[in-house]
Amino acid sequence: MSKAAEAIADSQPPSKAKAATKAASGPGLATAPLKPPRPPTPTPATSTTELTARGSSVSSVSAKKDIVTSATTSMDSDDDFMSDVSSQDDFLDTQDSDNDSLGEDFGDLDGGFSDDKDLLTQKRKPYEVEFKVLNPADIEREQLAQISDVSAILGLPPESAAILLRFGRWKREKLIESYMDHPEVTLEDAGLGTNFEGAAKLETIPGFMCEICCEDGEGLKSYAMRCGHRFCVDCYRHYLGQKIKEEGEAARIECPGEHCHRIVDSRSLDLLVTNDLKTRYRVLLTRTYVDDKENLRWCPAPNCEYAVDCHVKNRDLRRIVPTVKCACSHEFCFGCTLNDHQPTPCGLVKMWLQKCEDDSETANWISANTKECPRCQSTIEKNGGCNHMTCRKCKHEFCWMCMGLWSEHGTSWYNCNRYEEKSGSDARGAQAKSRASLERYLHYYNRYANHEQSAKLDKDLYLKTEKKMTSLQSQSGLSWIEVQFLDTASQALQQCRQTLKWTYAFAFYLARNNLTEIFEDNQKDLEMAVESLSEMFEKPVPDLANLKVDILDKTAYCNKRRIILLSDTAENLKSGEWSFNVTW
Amino acid sequence: MSSSAPSSSTTQRLLRELKDYTKSPNEALLHLGPVDEENLLNWEAVLKGVAGTPYEGGLWHLRIAIPSNYPLAPPTIHFATRISHPNISFTTGEICLTLLTTEHWSPVYTLSTTLTAIHQLLTDPQPDSPLNVDVAALLRDGDVAAWESVVRYWTGEERWQGATSIGR
Numbered sequence: 001m002s003k004a005a006e007a008i009a010d011s012q013p014p015s016k017a018k019a020a021t022k023a024a025s026g027p028g029l030a031t032a033p034l035k036p037p038r039p040p041t042p043t044p045a046t047s048t049t050e051l052t053a054r055g056s057s058v059s060s061v062s063a064k065k066d067i068v069t070s071a072t073t074s075m076d077s078d079d080d081f082m083s084d085v086s087s088q089d090d091f092l093d094t095q096d097s098d099n100d101s102l103g104e105d106f107g108d109l110d111g112g113f114s115d116d117k118d119l120l121t122q123k124r125k126p127y128e129v130e131f132k133v134l135n136p137a138d139i140e141r142e143q144l145a146q147i148s149d150v151s152a153i154l155g156l157p158p159e160s161a162a163i164l165l166r167f168g169r170w171k172r173e174k175l176i177e178s179y180m181d182h183p184e185v186t187l188e189d190a191g192l193g194t195n196f197e198g199a200a201k202l203e204t205i206p207g208f209m210c211e212i213c214c215e216d217g218e219g220l221k222s223y224a225m226r227c228g229h230r231f232c233v234d235c236y237r238h239y240l241g242q243k244i245k246e247e248g249e250a251a252r253i254e255c256p257g258e259h260c261h262r263i264v265d266s267r268s269l270d271l272l273v274t275n276d277l278k279t280r281y282r283v284l285l286t287r288t289y290v291d292d293k294e295n296l297r298w299c300p301a302p303n304c305e306y307a308v309d310c311h312v313k314n315r316d317l318r319r320i321v322p323t324v325k326c327a328c329s330h331e332f333c334f335g336c337t338l339n340d341h342q343p344t345p346c347g348l349v350k351m352w353l354q355k356c357e358d359d360s361e362t363a364n365w366i367s368a369n370t371k372e373c374p375r376c377q378s379t380i381e382k383n384g385g386c387n388h389m390t391c392r393k394c395k396h397e398f399c400w401m402c403m404g405l406w407s408e409h410g411t412s413w414y415n416c417n418r419y420e421e422k423s424g425s426d427a428r429g430a431q432a433k434s435r436a437s438l439e440r441y442l443h444y445y446n447r448y449a450n451h452e453q454s455a456k457l458d459k460d461l462y463l464k465t466e467k468k469m470t471s472l473q474s475q476s477g478l479s480w481i482e483v484q485f486l487d488t489a490s491q492a493l494q495q496c497r498q499t500l501k502w503t504y505a506f507a508f509y510l511a512r513n514n515l516t517e518i519f520e521d522n523q524k525d526l527e528m529a530v531e532s533l534s535e536m537f538e539k540p541v542p543d544l545a546n547l548k549v550d551i552l553d554k555t556a557y558c559n560k561r562r563i564i565l566l567s568d569t570a571e572n573l574k575s576g577e578w579s580f581n582v583t584w
Numbered sequence: 585m586s587s588s589a590p591s592s593s594t595t596q597r598l599l600r601e602l603k604d605y606t607k608s609p610n611e612a613l614l615h616l617g618p619v620d621e622e623n624l625l626n627w628e629a630v631l632k633g634v635a636g637t638p639y640e641g642g643l644w645h646l647r648i649a650i651p652s653n654y655p656l657a658p659p660t661i662h663f664a665t666r667i668s669h670p671n672i673s674f675t676t677g678e679i680c681l682t683l684l685t686t687e688h689w690s691p692v693y694t695l696s697t698t699l700t701a702i703h704q705l706l707t708d709p710q711p712d713s714p715l716n717v718d719v720a721a722l723l724r725d726g727d728v729a730a731w732e733s734v735v736r737y738w739t740g741e742e743r744w745q746g747a748t749s750i751g752r
Contacts, residue, residue: 213596213597242653260690
């Protein structure tokens with residue numbers, strides 16, 4: 001389907017495609033920022049066919065089928081429809097006309113970003129960001145496009161333009177400006193000479209002696225870059241092999257010559273090394289390209305070779321939680337590359353994880369096994385059966401049960417039922433204070449950890465789902481398609497638990513106000529829905545068929561509650577409405 | 585790495601360096617050559633102090649371990665004689681010199697030119713990237729007199745006394 005859609009996309013005139021895009025991303029959509037391909041539908045005539053154009057332009061990200069209907073229903077507002085055409089314009093430039101416009105697009109990054117923000121607020125769900133997934137070939141193509149572009153503008157050979165771009169960390173405009181102002185200095189700093197004469201070729205020069213191996217035989221083949229430092233081909237080859245294979249260097253391999261900072265260009269390299277080294281060289285170059293570019297990040301999933309392109313900057317991370325989904329279906333945060341942690345912003349996530357690593361186990365144990373001396377607040381573990389405690393530090397004598405003075409206790413601790421007695425309640429008050437923060441932390445931590453744990457259990461269940469579905473098919477006579485609801489439900493469960501988990505970390509850092517109440521209400525609604533879905537999911541297989549409608553309903557409800565919660569949080573985050581009890 | 589047998593090109597290069605050194609000795613050195621005939625990858629050198637500096641009159645014995653893929657990889661050089669210098673460890677004799685790191689090493693450098701670089705390091709200490717923090721602190725605080733006297737003391741105290749097999 002995606003192939004067909006692409007063909008349509010290509011044939012669409014750009015203006016129509018823009019309008020289509022807008023229509024596609026109205027509020028009714030239930031998918032990630034990348035709109036998957038969808039089949040053309042006849043009504044409403046223009047816009048729906050055009051939808052396809054936009055969908056396919058975005059590429060290979062997973063397809064969902066429920067789009068067509070939602071896309072058409074989302075056409076309700078004409079105002080909305082018009083308002084975003086211009087920002088979409090930018091978007092399409094990036095997406096559709098890849099090769100020729102990439103360079104420009106790159107230069108326009110900052111201008112484009114403000115438009116992107118409009119895009120975020122008006123068309124995507126508030127918590128979604130725009131991004132696209134690039135495969136290694138895309139990355140290579142992007143690189144080449146920029147190189148040939150700059151090469152044409154500056155009139156330099158492509159291999160030199162490449163070195164210049166890598167030196168300037170692919171900031172095209174800045175680079176061209178600095179080149180125009182001081183060409184010699186820029187070229188020198190980048191490790192390029194000003195001399196572009198002569199073709200790269202191997203030569204045999206009479207009387208030549210290689211400075212590295214001291215070989216001076218007749219007919220010894222040698223090579224020199226434009227800096228003129230000449231070495232025999234063998235030494236050059238070994239040198240490059242050492243750099244590429246052993247040291248993992250590619251972008252900044254310098255001439256072997258003494259104090260020479262000329263960078264070995266790709267043409268020289270192609271001339272000298274074997275094919276496997278060339279491949280390795282290209283891989284390393286692509287790696288530095290993605291590392292250098294602020295708008296690119298590698299997908300952190302194991303063995304995934306895709307990169308994600310997203311224009312959220314580091315400074316925006318206080319207001320946006322940029323969750324992206326790789327083509328390998330791994331969802332991660334573009335800001336910190338950790339797993340999806342909506343709705344909590346990266347800064348808080350970092351603090352929370354740090355805190356959990358430091359505190360949680362110890363704090364749990366302390367909470368479960370110790371009390372504090374009512375006088376000096378030393379933490380005390382009870383090591384004998386008797387309730388008559390004497391603090392080793394301050395010699396305070398108290399009752400372990402009621403924390404009151406031991407002197408007020410009679411001869412028997414059985415009298416210790418005086419819960420409201422003054423000394424005891426005072427002591428408990430002081431203790432309560434010092435322990436309140438710990439309790440508060442544990443409250444949030446336990447819920448956080450519980451959702452993590454439950455998500456794992458749900459996942460185990462999910463692995464059994466396939467089996468369940470098969471048995472369901474045979475037991476109830478349902479077709480494979482008809483039992484897909486379990487799969488959908490399981491995915492929703494995973495996603496909602498992930499979100500819930502992080503709402504607790506988020507709530508831990510929230511200061512109390514009305515917004516927090518609303519947040520907690522949303523959290524409660526989602527949690528209740530998730531728990532009841534989780535319960536249904538655990539029902540024995542024969543019951544599942546009867547529960548199908550309920551499960552479908554609950555799944556939809558969970559997803560809806562999740563979207564509401566995330567949208568609300570993201571909107572307030574964007575407008576800086578939240579107040580936190582920490583600075584971050 | 586240095587324990588494995590050198591390739592023929594490494595051997596050739598080292599023999600060539602030895603020949604060059606005997607033909608045109610290095611002013612900064614009293615001696616440079618393999619420790620014994622058996623192992624071409626194990627060299628030693630004796631470095632001379634620079635006149636007009638607190639290192640004047642000093643002699644230091646250096647151990648040079650050469651990797652089997654030399655000159656693609658840099659040699660490892662240590663001061664065997666203790667020296668007080670901001671960029672040289674007093675205890676291990678390790679030298680902090682960018683030239684000796686893989687990233688900055690060039691196969692065109694020879695052992696002789698590398699030792700010249702170390703010799704230059706004596707006149708041009710870099711107290712901002714110190715290996716010997718104590719003596720670097722003196723320089724950073726601008727207490728040149730104290731620094732000079734410390735260096736002079738150790739230069740005299742630890743001066744390499746020579747072995748009969750080495751030297752002219």
